[in-house]
Amino acid sequence: MISIxxxxxxTYKNIVKTYGKGNHSKLILSDIELQxxxxxxxxxxxxxxxxxxxxxxxxxxxxRPNKATIETGLITLNWKKYRNLIKNDVMxxxxxxxxxDGTVRKNLSYALHKDQAKEAVDKALKWAELEHRxxxxxxxLSGGERQRVALAQAWLKQPAVLLLDEPTANMDTKSxxxxxxxLSTFKESxxxxxxxxxxxNHFHRITNHRLLLDEGRIVQxxxxxxxxxAQNIKDKSDNNITVLSKQIx
Ligand SMILES: Nc1ncnc2c1ncn2[C@@H]1O[C@H](COP(=O)(O)OP(=O)(O)OP(=O)(O)O)[C@@H](O)[C@H]1O
Ligand SMILES: [Mg+2]
Numbered sequence: 001m002i003s004i005x006x007x008x009x010x011t012y013k014n015i016v017k018t019y020g021k022g023n024h025s026k027l028i029l030s031d032i033e034l035q036x037x038x039x040x041x042x043x044x045x046x047x048x049x050x051x052x053x054x055x056x057x058x059x060x061x062x063x064r065p066n067k068a069t070i071e072t073g074l075i076t077l078n079w080k081k082y083r084n085l086i087k088n089d090v091m092x093x094x095x096x097x098x099x100x101d102g103t104v105r106k107n108l109s110y111a112l113h114k115d116q117a118k119e120a121v122d123k124a125l126k127w128a129e130l131e132h133r134x135x136x137x138x139x140x141l142s143g144g145e146r147q148r149v150a151l152a153q154a155w156l157k158q159p160a161v162l163l164l165d166e167p168t169a170n171m172d173t174k175s176x177x178x179x180x181x182x183l184s185t186f187k188e189s190x191x192x193x194x195x196x197x198x199x200x201n202h203f204h205r206i207t208n209h210r211l212l213l214d215e216g217r218i219v220q221x222x223x224x225x226x227x228x229x230a231q232n233i234k235d236k237s238d239n240n241i242t243v244l245s246k247q248i249x
Pocket of ligand 1: 019028046047048049050052053054055
């Protein structure tokens with residue numbers, strides 16, 4: 001079976017999406033270009049209705065665009081071929097993750113091979129700090145806990161690209177931080193993260209690139225944010241060394 005090579009480096013070009021037909025047609029995305037790279041986190045922001053979820057669902061293979069070209073590094077694909085290729089590699093997490101009837105453990109073991117399920121699910125529960133919830137009916141979990149179950153499901157699948165739609169929308173600061181910690185472990189293992197959030201200040205600890213979507217276009221791109229802060233730290237420590245050497249001399 002063909003799959004995309006990891007770490008991924010995908011380039012999306014000319015993404016166009018309209019909703020409705022004829023006179024009622026509404027242009028949502030107009031000629032968007034973007035890149036997704038393994039081990040990096042991109043935050044896409046924009047006001048309500050700017051098209052963030054629409055874009056994520058196109059990238060996730062769930063929503064057909066009017067136009068789009070995708071370059072994998074080896075081949076150039078149209079969206080339909082791309083969708084068939086990415087099946088197990090790109091995962092989209094809904095803002096309100098759907099839980100099946102049954103316990104948290106059952107939700108996590110779903111689709112796993114029986115022989116390996118118990119051990120894998122035990123590890124996933126530990127990873128997401130959900131051990132105390134393993135026998136709780138998943139439908140009764142809080143929003144934040146559901147989100148952690150969804151992340152644990154993703155952790156079990158280890159997708160090359162993880163798309164997250166407002167993953168911390170209803171969370172308090174502590175839960176948000178915990179989610180960021182979990183997301184950073186995905187980054188460390190080479191997963192590309194693409195997060196939609198209306199708040200540009202969220203996820204700043206893990207965001208490499210920040211895009212602003214407005215009127216169907218990406219109107220602002222801030223890149224290498226973490227490298228910059230690393231550079232700032234280096235500059236500061238260089239300054240400290242200068243100060244220190246002055247004090248010594
Ligand atoms: N299936 C649909 N049919 C028609 N219009 C739609 C459909 N889905 C979304 N829209 C419209 O497209 C626009 C963009 O919606 P989208 O959900 O992508 O925005 P968003 O940036 O994710 O918003 P939010 O911050 O509220 O989540 C909105 O005006 C929305 O009403
Ligand atoms: Mg949305």
